Amino acid sequence: ASMALSLGLLGLALRSLPLGTAYAVWTGIGTIGTVVAGMILFGEPATALRLGCIGLILAGIAGLKLASG
Known part of the structure; x- marks a missing residue:
C-alpha cells in the first residue's frame, strides 16, 4: 500500500517537475525515510556522519528544486 502511495505521489510530482528532478527527489526522500526508520525502529546509531x-x-x-524553477 505504501509503495502504491509513493508511486502515486511521484506521478503528482511529475506534473510540475522535470523527470530527472522528480525522480531524484523521490529516491532521496525514500533514502532519508529508510535511514530515519532504521534509527527509530532498530536503534541504529545517529552519528554525526x-x-x-x-x-x-x-x-x-532543495538545489534541484531551485534549479528547475
Whole structure:
C-alpha cells in the first residue's frame, strides 16, 4: 500500500517537475525515510556522519528544486 502511495505521489510530482528532478527527489526522500526508520525502529546509531549525509541529501533536493524553477 505504501509503495502504491509513493508511486502515486511521484506521478503528482511529475506534473510540475522535470523527470530527472522528480525522480531524484523521490529516491532521496525514500533514502532519508529508510535511514530515519532504521534509527527509530532498530536503534541504529545517529552519528554525526549519518546526520550530515542526510543534510547533504536535503540540500541536494532543495538545489534541484531551485534549479528547475
